Amino acid sequence: MRAQSEENFRLWAADVIENMAASTEDELDYSFLIDDIMKLYYQPLNINTAQREDLQRIFFLSDAHIEALLFQRYQVGTFWSVYELQAVEGFNRQIIEWLEPLIVFEPAQSAQVRKFRSRGDLFVRTQWTMETPRGYKAVTDNPPPFQGDKMKYYSRMEWQPARAIEIGFVTEKDPGEPMFDSNIATMDYFSGYLSWKPERFLQQIIVGQFRMSSGQGLALQTGMATRKSNMTTSIRNRNANHRPSLSVNESGGLNGVLVNLGTSGFRITPFVSVKQIDGRLSENEAGEIIIASLKTDGYHRTLTELSQRRNVQEVAAGFMGKVHLGRLILEAGHLEYRLEYPLLPEPRPYNIYYFRGNQMRNSWLACQGSVSNVFLFSEMALSASSTPAVTGGALFSAGGGMANMSLGYRYFPVDYSAPFGAPFSESGNAAGETGVYAGLELALPAGFLLNAYLDYYQHEWLKYQTRAPSNGYDFLGLLTYRPKRTWESGLRYRYKEKTVNLSTATPDFPVGVQKQHQVRLQTRMSPDASWTFTTRVDCHFVNAPNKTDAEPGFYLAQDVRYRSPGGKWNLITRYALMDVDEYENRIYAYEPDVLYSFSTPAYYGRGSRWIVMGKWTVMRKTDLWLRFAQWHYTNRETIGSGNLTINSNVARECRIQIRKRF
Amino acid sequence: MCFNSPSYIHDPGNRPRVIVIILIALLHVSPILSGAVTFKAPSGQILGRTGALNDDAWSFFTNPAGAAKMVVPVAGIGYQNDYLLNELSSRSALFVVPTSLCVGATGFSHYGFRHFSIQNYSLMAARELAPWLNMGMRFNYHLRQQTGSKNFGLLTIDTGIQFFPDEKVSIGFFVSNPGQVKWDLDEIVEYHPTFVSSAIQYQPVPALKFELGVAKEMELPAAISFFMEGPLHPQFLMRGGAATSPLRLGIGAGVIWQSLMFDIGLNHHSTLGLSSSFGILFNLPSIKRRQSEAGI
Structure with missing residues (x-):
């Protein structure tokens, strides 16, 4: 059942991710999408005590679903079985099937006395391309541009030794990056966290890497931003205010200390983050060091990239407050941001309003709440800009959950800047954008x-x-x-x-x-x-x-998935044919991948793609994934560009992952 | 229709491992091989149909999974003529034998004329893995002959599946030359055509079929096709179809007479004119059926 559900969530996530990938050029860390869901597998929610914020962790439940569920619980008091969920407005069979492994039906008082068992999850992954790109080869007397080998290594561990304590770490080495040598002493990326939840006035302390989200993400959103997707009425930011994080996105995260204080009605969260980030440094006419641009791709393969590795200190500190006033939730916060050197990009017409300097601050005020069956949300945020950025919207349902609608408005001044902001918007850099959104879901x-x-x-x-x-x-x-x-x-x-x-x-x-x-x-x-x-x-x-x-771009693919009875092993295959001449016509397709790895490549060119992936539960609590994928182009002599050029029209990639639960 | 009565269904048994191994072999592990369709079946591709959902013996030349439900041996011959030019004609023969393990078939097609021809020798296996799933695979050996040049050979595989999400709905996927194998013609190397197609079919009542498909040959624009088939009489089927890229219209018929089935299809291209395909299938009496009829 668990394995089947895991597959279902991945299929669902595939649809959402494809749309996100198609609407951004940035590489996003999609593990945010199923992080919470995976945790809920092992610690299911008690449907009779779950708060709105708990239910928001389940990404396939819309706001209307959550409202309807809470209302139904208010009316019936206690749910005793999954069959009662059929009476909740808007809940169809698919939602109930997906929800079933994530919830338990217990009386309110029994949750605290349930025996706790420590839980741990360790992943180790490696992947490599069988063809060797140009960057790994020496040219005449020159050494190879890439200082490391073409293997990628990734490991991730989460351990909850006690009910209130969680520990996690993540390491990563990208292809081409050196490790354990004079350039990089260990792995290129190493991060982790320690989280403690005393569950009194001191609600939570996180030391290490964490992510934060407040309001609609105008000023603070280091998790995954809300984006346009197949979930057409989901335009409200539903990320938790703060969570420990094992993201390997090397820019944009927070790393320091977070303290969450307060009661269920009022909470305040001060935080501070100190990170070394990548920057392209230069000198101005006075001989002072400046940052020409911040480097956000996280690659440290060549000597140039290595010289830019973690050469700028970034400090962020602030606080966030949250008040529950009945059905109204107010949030407010302030953030101070400082860079070690001033950021001074070379002036161009398009960037004259970009942030310049080494100090920035944001303040924000957000509210959300429901009136009858209408859910309203809004946020206003200030930066150095003379006018505030504003976003807001409404979600409402009609016809007993048969129709859900959403309306949203956003306005971001052209000189608005927020280093950790990621609101719902069309473009990655939201500054200067005004937009109106209307969404509909109709049964x-x-x-x-x-x-x-x-x-x-x-x-x-x-x-x-x-x-x-x-x-x-x-x-x-x-x-x-x-x-x-x-x-x-x-x-x-x-x-x-x-x-x-x-x-x-x-x-x-x-x-x-x-x-x-x-x-x-x-x-x-x-x-x-x-x-x-x-x-x-x-x-x-x-x-x-x-x-x-x-010419139009064309893509035709067939996937076949087989799961053995009992779920001990499964196999997924895909064959796809593509014919996409123009880059503007590229087609994004989610690909079967190992757990916590998401690939949504752009299909561009003429040729075929095939993938075979198997998962085998080698022994109790130990899973092994093997994945093989191949691109075969008919209209190219080489694949890739620059140092990543492969002198062949075929590129093959292998991926192996082991998971140990304990 | 009654000619391929689905009354006999293989018992898929509980063999998941075998099934998956077959599946992988069928779809992806053999991309080093390839195949191409040179004979346009009179009940299928000549009408513009993609071939992904053919379900008679002519599946031998399209999606091999379509033969999975055949219950009696069938022998057949066919002749196809592009634009009524003898030089572009194909001749074919096939023999299909259902066994308890799978439906096996062998066949031959010859395309071309005296100075240039391609012969295809094929072996096919199809199996009904579950009531809702047919799979098939075909091995082809292509022999290319050209006056003044030596002969060249190429070994290929075609694979396909058909599944049935509903009693009235069928979906098919067929790929020929998944591995994009090349002809090594001494001085030049050229890709053998890769062809992929998918179709969905709706049967509001038995024997009445509406089919929508899409087909793509690697180097050509994608073609969308519509096809329909219906009985005018229990022994007479009418067929019609249309396909894009470029626009082609097709019309055809099938006549069942005792153990014989005659299929004919015509296709019209606005510039190049008519193409035709004709075939005869002979339904050989099944030993099992004869035993059954004799009460043995």
Whole structure:
């Protein structure tokens, strides 16, 4: 049951992740998505005592679902079995099936007397590309640019020796990075945490790496930002205010001490973080050291990258307060941010409003609450900007949970800057954006479900690769057909219109409108607990102002998953054929991967992709994953660029992971 | 239709390991091999159909999984003619034998004319792994002959699955040349075509079929196709189809007469004109069935 549920969550997460990957160029750490869920496996929530914040950890429950569940519990008092959840507004069979392994049905007073068992989870992973990229090869008399070998190593451990104590660490070495030598004494990335929850006035202390989130993430959001996805009505930030973190995202996190004080009605959380981060250093005319740009990719493979490794100290300190006033929750906070050297990017028209200097501060005020069946949320945040950034919205349901809707508004001044901010927005750098969002989720007769959103946005200043103020809109419609528990099909259409640069030969009209049409048809059949078949077709069209004869991008893939009876082993295979000539037509597809690793590569080029992955429970509480994947292009002689160039049209990758639970 | 009555179904048994090993072999572990379809079946590809959901003996030339439910031996011959040009014609023969382990088949097709031809020799195995799952695999040996040049050979595999999420709905996936194998023609190396297709079929009532499919050959634009088949008489089937890239319209028929089935299909291309395909399948009396009828 557990193994099956784990697969279900991953399938669900796949749909969400694909949309996120398609809407950002940044590499995101998607493990945030299932981190909490995995913890709930081992410590299921008592559905009769769970608070709203606890339920928010379950990412497939919408706000409307949570509201309906709490209301139903208020009415019936105690849930005794999973069958009673069918009476909750908006809960369909799929949600109840997914929820079942994450919850227990116990009287309110029994949770505290349940015997605690210590729990630990250790992962060790390695992966490598069988072909050797150019960066690992010596050229004539010059040594290879990459100082390390092509292996990637990753380990992660979480241990809860007592009910109130959690310990964790994570290590990582990327391909090409040296380790245990004069360049890097240990592994490139090493982090961890110690968390203690005394459960009195002192609620929690975290020493080490942690993530924070407040309000709608305008000023503080170091977890995963809320983004547009198939969950069209989920536009509110639902991340927990603070959590220990084992993210390997080397920039943007917090590392220090966090203390959470207070009662259930009022909490205050002071924190301080001190980190060494990467920067491209330079000198100004006065001979002073400045930061030309911050380096956020986390790679330390070449001598240049190694010279930029952790060469800037970043200090962040602040506090966050939270008050529960009945159905209203207020949050406020302040953050002081300081860099060791001033950040002074080279002036360009698009970046003249970017933050410059070495000191920044943000303050914010947020509130959320419900009135009848309408859930409202908003946040206002200040930076050095003369006007505050504002975001807000409403979620409401109608027809007994048959229709859920969301409305959102956002305005970020062009000179707004927040080093740890990541609000719901169209672009990665939200400054200068104004937008309106409307989302709908509508249950239709005969097993149909319609999800749709429309997002209009405009940028009041130039952006990187957009040489003029711009606007655009983004529409998504997803019609899902689920006539029975074992079969689900979906037709998705996405239309996106945005402003892009034209060629430099037309200086009078620097930008034009690019229109993207994306169509996807997917069907998934799970006839029994063992088999899952997924067939998917994607077609992307782009009408670019300077490209009139672009061919559509095409992708057709078949996945087959088999899980042995009893779940001792499983096997997943994929064969995909792609034909994508234009980069703008690239197609993102979530790939089967080992637990806590997510790959959503962009399919671009002509050729095929195949993946085989197996998981085997070698012995009790010990799992082994093996994964093999291959790209085979027919229209390329080489793969990659720069030091990552492979002189072949085939690239093969192996991945091995071992998990030990204790 | 009655010609391929699904009354006999293999007992899949409880053999998950065998099934998965077969599955892996079918879909992915053999990408070093490849295949191509040169004969357009009269009940399938000549009508613009993708071939992913063929379910008669002509599956031998399209998705091999489609033969998994065959219950009696079938022998067949076919002739296909592109744009009514003899030089672009194909001839084929096949023989399908259901066994308790799987449905096996062997066959041959010959494409071309005196100065250039490609012969395909194929062996196929298909099995109904569960009432909702058919899988199949085909090994092909292609022999290329050209006047003034030596002969070249290539070994390939085609694989496919069909699954049935509902009594009225079928979904198929078929890939030919998953490993993108190349012809090594001494002075030039060229890819053998890789072809992938998927289709969904709806049968509101038995024997009436509506099918929507998409097919893609690696170097060509994707083609979307629509196909329908319905009985005008218990022994007479009408078929029609349309496919894009470029637009082609197809019409065909199938006639069942005693142990014989005659299939014919015509395809119209707006510039190049008509293509045709014709085939005869002979339903050999099954020993099992004869024993059953004789009460043995």
